[in-house]
Amino acid sequence: MRPSFPLVSSLVLAAFALAGCGETGGEAAPAPAASVSEAPGAQDIDLSRLGFNEGDEENAVVRVVEFSDFGCVFCARFHMNDYEVLHQEFIAGGDVLWKYVPITIGGFPNGEAAAISGECAGAQNRFAPMRDLLYETREEWMAETGDLDGLFRSYAQQAGLDVDAFDACVQGDAAEARLAESNQLAVSLGVRGTPTFIVEGFPVQGAPPLDSFQDALRELIAETRAAAPGS
Numbered sequence: 001m002r003p004s005f006p007l008v009s010s011l012v013l014a015a016f017a018l019a020g021c022g023e024t025g026g027e028a029a030p031a032p033a034a035s036v037s038e039a040p041g042a043q044d045i046d047l048s049r050l051g052f053n054e055g056d057e058e059n060a061v062v063r064v065v066e067f068s069d070f071g072c073v074f075c076a077r078f079h080m081n082d083y084e085v086l087h088q089e090f091i092a093g094g095d096v097l098w099k100y101v102p103i104t105i106g107g108f109p110n111g112e113a114a115a116i117s118g119e120c121a122g123a124q125n126r127f128a129p130m131r132d133l134l135y136e137t138r139e140e141w142m143a144e145t146g147d148l149d150g151l152f153r154s155y156a157q158q159a160g161l162d163v164d165a166f167d168a169c170v171q172g173d174a175a176e177a178r179l180a181e182s183n184q185l186a187v188s189l190g191v192r193g194t195p196t197f198i199v200e201g202f203p204v205q206g207a208p209p210l211d212s213f214q215d216a217l218r219e220l221i222a223e224t225r226a227a228a229p230g231s
Helices: 005-012 073-091 111-122 127-136 138-143 148-158 163-171 174-188 210-227
Strands: 052-054 062-068 096-102 196-199 202-205
Touching: 052 127, 062 073, 062 210, 073 096, 073 127, 073 210, 096 111, 096 174, 111 127, 111 138, 111 148, 111 163, 111 174, 127 138, 127 148, 138 148, 148 163, 163 174, 196 210
Parallel strands: 062 096
Antiparallel strands: 052 096, 062 196, 196 202
16 A cells, blocks of 8 residues: 555645646636645546656656646746756656646647647657747747747757658647547546646645655655565
8 A cells, every 4th residue: 555644744734835827727826735635536547548657667656647738837837947856856766657648728829739749749759858848938839820830840840759740640630639538537637727746646736846845755755665565
C-alpha cells in the first residue's frame, strides 16, 4: 500500500498559496485548502493511452499526473521556473514518473491548435521540446490571427520534428480525438482549473510553491520506499 498522509500534510499547508487558470480562460482565485483531497477512483484511472511520460516507467516509486493547458499563464510559469528543478531531482533520478496530459478546458485563443501540436509532437517522441516551445511562445501563438498553421509548423521545425509527418498529423483526426478524451477524463476527475496535479491519487489544484512540492515528493518517496516489502 502506498502511504498518502505525508503528501497531504505537506501540501495542505501551502494550499492557500495555490493559484491557477479557471475553466473560462481567466486567472482563477487561489485554491482553498479543500482542493487537496483524495480523488475517488483516481488510482484506478487508465491513463496508459493518454498523455506523455517522462521518467523510469518500470522503477519509479511515485507517479504524478499533470493536467495543463498551454494557454494558462500559471502552467507556463510552472514549466518555465519550477519543472526543471523537479525534473532534475526526481524524474531524472528515477524516483518519479511524470505524465503530462494536455487539455483545453480554459478556452484560451488558439489553445486547441496548440494542444494538437503537442499531441502531434508526441507522436514523434518529441513532446517535451514542443511543450517547452509552446510555453515560451505562449503570447505569440495566442495572439496569432493569420497563418496559424505556418506558425505551429515553424515550432515543429524548431523542435526537430519531421514537418511533413507533423502536418499530416495535424490535419488528421487522431490527435484531436486524444485531446477530446483527455478533456473528458479531466472533467470526470473534477479538474476545475490548470495546472492540476494528481500525486498518488491526491489532486492538487494549482501549482504549489516549489519547496513545498519538493518536500512532499521527498517525504512520499521515503515513506513509499520504507513501506516496500523487504525494506
